[in-house]
Amino acid sequence: MTEEMKFCRQSRVYRSGRVFPNDFNNHNTLFGGRLLSNMDQVASIAAAKHSRRECVTASVDAVEFLHPIRPEEYVTFEAFVVWTGTSSMVVFLKVYTENLRNGEQKIASIAYFTFIALDENGRPYKIPGIVPETEEERYLYETAKQRNNYVAEKKQLNKELVSFLKKKL
Numbered sequence: 282m283t284e285e286m287k288f289c290r291q292s293r294v295y296r297s298g299r300v301f302p303n304d305f306n307n308h309n310t311l312f313g314g315r316l317l318s319n320m321d322q323v324a325s326i327a328a329a330k331h332s333r334r335e336c337v338t339a340s341v342d343a344v345e346f347l348h349p350i351r352p353e354e355y356v357t358f359e360a361f362v363v364w365t366g367t368s369s370m371v372v373f374l375k376v377y378t379e380n381l382r383n384g385e386q387k388i389a390s391i392a393y394f395t396f397i398a399l400d401e402n403g404r405p406y407k408i409p410g411i412v413p414e415t416e417e418e419r420y421l422y423e424t425a426k427q428r429n430n431y432v433a434e435k436k437q438l439n440k441e442l443v444s445f446l447k448k449k450l
């Protein structure tokens with residue numbers, strides 16, 4: 282492995298916490314916006330650990346809210362870099378819960394966050410490549426590579442959408 286490569290485990294971050302009444306929506310389950318904000322925070326730590334640079338979130342893809350999160354559960358966020366481009370990093374984010382009364386565990390949410398590492402002038406900065414080791418990391422690496430094929434297409438479509446919207450301003 283060259284100096285320019287890092288293992289997925291080197292960026293891995295975990296954060297666990299309880300959910301409090303202020304975090305809930307009208308259905309007494311965790312508010313999706315609050316969950317996303319926490320996911321972005323944890324994912325940004327993984328991106329910074331991989332690149333050791335300032336990073337910005339470029340896009341958030343394939344967010345799935347799979348199960349509502351209830352007051353009797355605590356939440357764990359797990360994030361790590363699964364794929365890298367030149368300055369971009371795809372961070373996979375997994376949120377799981379455990380019911381504190383009966384120990385039942387669930388995957389509550391998953392998402393892919395793309396971060397861009399920046400240099401001192403705020404321009405994209407070349408980052409180390411990524412080396413997956415475990416079965417899960419290899420699976421995520423391969424599928425993230427396929428997902429990345431859509432990035433250029435999505436960017437072009439969004440560019441067209443933004444020009445269209447600007448005409449309406």
Ligand SMILES: CC(C)(COP(=O)(O)OP(=O)(O)OC[C@H]1O[C@@H](n2cnc3c(N)ncnc32)[C@H](O)[C@@H]1OP(=O)(O)O)[C@@H](O)C(=O)NCCC(=O)NCCS
Nearest residue numbers: 336337338339340365366367368369370395397405432436
């Ligand atoms: C993200 C940002 C730096 C990209 O700038 P840019 O001038 O379009 O950069 P480039 O076209 O040179 O692309 C740089 C990299 O970003 C990637 N990228 C840019 N937009 C992207 C998007 N929407 N999704 C995924 N990757 C993206 C490019 O593919 C490229 O990756 P690579 O270096 O691995 O090949 C810029 O759009 C930005 O600052 N956006 C605002 C970010 C922000 O405020 N986030 C919220 C708070 S952190």
